[in-house]
Amino acid sequence: MKTFVVKAPGGLDRLEITERPDPGEPGPGEIRVALHATSLNFHDYLVAAGQIATEDGRVLMSDGAGTVEAVGEGVTEFSPGDQVVSCFFPQWSDGLAGLGVGSFAGTPGDGIDGFAASHAVRPQSAFTHAPRGWSHTEAATITTAGLTAWRALVVDGGLKAGDTVLTLGTGGVSIAALQIARAMGARVIATSSSDEKLERVSDMGTGHTINYKREENWGKKVLELTDGRGVDHIVEVGGPGTLEQSIKAVRIGGHIALIGVLTGTSGEVPTAMLMAKQARLQGLVVGSRRNQQEYVAALNQTGIRPVIDRTFPFEELGDAFRYEESGAHFGKICVEW
Numbered sequence: 001m002k003t004f005v006v007k008a009p010g011g012l013d014r015l016e017i018t019e020r021p022d023p024g025e026p027g028p029g030e031i032r033v034a035l036h037a038t039s040l041n042f043h044d045y046l047v048a049a050g051q052i053a054t055e056d057g058r059v060l061m062s063d064g065a066g067t068v069e070a071v072g073e074g075v076t077e078f079s080p081g082d083q084v085v086s087c088f089f090p091q092w093s094d095g096l097a098g099l100g101v102g103s104f105a106g107t108p109g110d111g112i113d114g115f116a117a118s119h120a121v122r123p124q125s126a127f128t129h130a131p132r133g134w135s136h137t138e139a140a141t142i143t144t145a146g147l148t149a150w151r152a153l154v155v156d157g158g159l160k161a162g163d164t165v166l167t168l169g170t171g172g173v174s175i176a177a178l179q180i181a182r183a184m185g186a187r188v189i190a191t192s193s194s195d196e197k198l199e200r201v202s203d204m205g206t207g208h209t210i211n212y213k214r215e216e217n218w219g220k221k222v223l224e225l226t227d228g229r230g231v232d233h234i235v236e237v238g239g240p241g242t243l244e245q246s247i248k249a250v251r252i253g254g255h256i257a258l259i260g261v262l263t264g265t266s267g268e269v270p271t272a273m274l275m276a277k278q279a280r281l282q283g284l285v286v287g288s289r290r291n292q293q294e295y296v297a298a299l300n301q302t303g304i305r306p307v308i309d310r311t312f313p314f315e316e317l318g319d320a321f322r323y324e325e326s327g328a329h330f331g332k333i334c335v336e337w
Contacts, residue, residue, distance in 0.1 A: 010050020064115025145172030161185030219248025240267020307331030
């Protein structure tokens, strides 16, 4: 079968299609899935670009969506023909993250082979059902970006109607967060460096938008827009380059979900300001299988559908990563076959 791999030491010029043996029939507790789509995340980019070291010839991509072709002995959750989507941490079934539970050693496309392939045979715990009526391409957006936004706002943040949410940028996590917040009756303030993208998020229901290139002190602007109170939740995808402004923008006792490192992996934290705000700054990486099942149930109930910027064919995965690198996208970039 065809697979898309990265050759050591990594780099977008080191991606290639290779033939691998078919994984065969599922054993006890396993399912065989015909894969049809994946979506790109910053984590996938870091692996492909060689910024995260992985095994030579690693099959790429954490997200995978497809159809169950066969089930092994003892499988009760799935049947042939079911539409499924992969889990980022297949070893993390439920509960809090702990030693080994949230480890990248078991993450597809990083510690183990991913889903840039025609078929996969995995334990049934490596997948959940996809939302009803979704295409494979739509379902592939759930595993990483969608679930991260859900955990940030709902699982860890306790989002409720009437809350105010601040999203940074217009990538997959931020757009999913906007959709979740609006579906649950929350208000949204969104930032971007592009007026065109801000116009699009306005059309999706944001109450206020901020161009952070023009408003460098955008944390202060958020306070002005909330009558000095600050926002209840911040989906912080930037990291050290944006964290100070996020702490300015959060309300006293608010919640900042630190989920991204787009501006770097280390930097200074204004601890005195964080203490004064008595805010909760929580790092998180995606979520558990139970979190994903609950997210899928919410998607079935609310009717939210993902925003997909552009879809590439399997053979153009490298071009898809280069498009992601450009930062021109709004929402998710997908690959289908």
